[in-house]
Amino acid sequence: MxxxxxxxxxxxxxxxxxxxxxxxxxxxxxxxxxxxxxxxxxxxxxxxxxxxxxxxxxxxxxxxxxxxxxxxxxxxxxxxxxxxxxxxxxxxxxxxxxxxxxxxxxxxxxxxxxxxxxxxxxxxxxxxxxxxxxxxxxxxxxxxxxxxxxxxxxxxxxxxxxxxxxxxxxxxxxxxxxxxxxxxxxxxxxxxxPPPPPAPRRRLRTEISEGLRWLWRHPVLRTTAVAMGLSNIVFCAAFAVFVLYAQQRLGLSEIGYGFLLIAFAVGGLLGSLIAVPLTRRVGATAVLRADLIAEALVHATLAWTTTPLVAAAALILFSTHGMIWGITVATLRQRLVPTHLLGRVGSVYALLESGGAAAVGSLIGGLLAGVWGLTTPFWLAAAAMAAIAILAWRPLRHASAATPSSYA
Structure with a gap:
């Protein structure tokens, strides 16, 4: 603490x-x-x-x-x-x-x-x-x-x-x-x-486009935004039928399912405690790359296991890395984005996290589970996250540059 x-x-x-x-x-x-x-x-x-x-x-x-x-x-x-x-x-x-x-x-x-x-x-x-x-x-x-x-x-x-x-x-x-x-x-x-520097008032669409263009031209933030959007799709696809997975795959009752969900909160709290010292010790690049690998491993573990304790451990790892990712990316964004663009760039991340990705992923997951079984979305999520990690690996190499050693 x-x-x-x-x-x-x-x-x-x-x-x-x-x-x-x-x-x-x-x-x-x-x-x-x-x-x-x-x-x-x-x-x-x-x-x-x-x-x-x-x-x-x-x-x-x-x-x-x-x-x-x-x-x-x-x-x-x-x-x-x-x-x-x-x-x-x-x-x-x-x-x-x-x-x-x-x-x-x-x-x-x-x-x-x-x-x-x-x-x-x-x-x-x-x-x-x-x-x-x-x-x-x-x-x-x-x-x-x-x-x-x-x-x-x-x-x-x-x-x-x-x-x-x-x-x-x-x-x-x-x-x-x-x-x-x-x-x-x-x-x-x-x-x-102090207010941000005054800027000439323009059409709303023009201002939104300015924020999108700035984000797309920044390799690190573009990569984290795209990776987060895609990972949310595969996450929601995998977890769209999680209650059925818990009952039919893990054999849990309603009460057991409720206790299983506590693992999300446990991991989130753990992630918030270790995110800062971990990132300052090994750098944002290593942390973000490890987060992507961890998510792939979590999905693969959930697809493979039938043991509630193993599933709970995987969920703790998932929410731990998710909190670390969130803290690290938010800090990068707040340090790198100009003050007058923070709202527009931040809204893109919020949209990817809270909006369309969740709806699309839930729809895909429900369809996949209904046709090919409850573990199919988890296996596909594991493969997708491995591909995302490979594609994001090189662009993330400059992430640590936003955390100068003088901050440590």
Missing amino acids: RTLLHPRLGAGFTRLWTASAVSNLGDGVIMVAGPLLLVSVTGNPTLIAGGAIAGQLPWLLFGLISGAYVDRLDRRRLITAVNLVRAGALIVLAAATATGNATVWLIYAVLFLLGCAETAADTAAGALLPAVVAPQHLDRANARLGATFTVINQFAAKPFGAWLFGVAAALSFGLPALTYLISAALVTALPPI
Whole structure:
């Protein structure tokens, strides 16, 4: 833990970190409460699945647009405004739930609005971090944010959200509304942040294209972006039917499946603790290359094994390397991308991580598993990740150059 707590990252980061922690609690509760509310309103599986689509669709529709506005507007005020919007939408849903007036379409509308707000808030927060943390400490800041996400969002918030929904469904939406209000207040209290250099206002499409072109011309960031997008496709293809894999391949009950998923959180926390010292010791190049190899090995192991403990160990390795990759790539991006482009470049990564790749991969995985069996997507994912590692190996050779020895 010393890696995360030392050195001091400044009062500005403390407020931003606390705001992130509070809003992560709200996010995790909603991830559980939203589907539970839909189940209580309708038993139609298609309508229940529509809730997930409503939350993911904004990334496809507005992810890149949000990045452009993050670079146009005051990022601190944008996060504050978006959190106020999220709080207002949840207050409406909480009131409707308390009075028995929550409908499928109202739930869809709120989840869609929350998804739209997330595209702006997440992108703006990533672009704001270099303004409150010195470049030599960005890796530590990202590691602390990653650890906070794992502990609060994955460990604590989801079981708490399920319990809270059982106690009083309206509270499971009212509490997240309060977390967003607190987060807005904390971001508002950040010290004054110098705005990026003024740029002439142009058409939105032109500004988005500028960010895409800059990213494509940078070999390291282009490689990490493409690798992440492709790896998310194969990951979602493999894990689209993971619940069936756990039951039929590993022989787990519903409770066993729940415990198996804890491995993701364990690995994520471990990755956040070792990412900084590991990257500073061996360099970003070695870490990123090892991450790609590790993912190929994880998929191959899951395709091969029928033992729950082996599968759990593979999942811990997967989420460990995933957190290390995320921290390393975020730090590279924040150090390499010009301030006025951070929103647009960051939105590309967010889109690849949260948008189309997941939908495409889930569709492919479901089709493959249905035709050729549950392990087929894992074997194909292992082969695909091995190919990605080979293709990315040489372009990643310059990644360590963004972590000068003076940062160590």
